[in-house]
Amino acid sequence: MNVLENVLLLGARVAASAAAVSAVDEKKAWLILAWVSTVAGNLSLLGSAANLIVCEQAHRAPQLGYTLSFWSHLKFGVPSTLIVTAIGLTLIR
Structure with a gap:
């Protein structure tokens, strides 16, 4: 399951739980969910389709021929x- 699916499945529950506390907490819950789901794609090479596309294009470029492994990306990610x-x-906050 990717990040977008998690947001779609869990977003309403997170917002409803926060709304039970206050309207300000509901807004904050949506901001936190959006922030974390955006950044989470950077964690691993498989976290985002964009990561895989760039990795493959770098590998195919004749002047680069760079191979980025899962583990080398994880060290930075x-x-x-x-x-x-x-x-x-x-x-x-």
């Missing part, structure tokens, strides 16, 4: 995703 998520959640 995990720290950058955690940092960007922490900054975004701090700004949203």
Whole structure:
């Protein structure tokens, strides 16, 4: 299941739970869900179709011939995703 499907399936539940507390919390819940689902695609090579497309195009380019593995992407993806998520959640709060 990809991030978009998770948002579509869980978004209404998250918003309803937050709305039970207050309207401000409902808005904040939608912002957090949007932020995290956007950034989550950067976590791994398989997290986003765009990641796979760029990886394949870099591999096919004759002047580059670069091969990006799942693990080499993960070394960058995990720290950058955690940092960007922490900054975004701090700004949203």
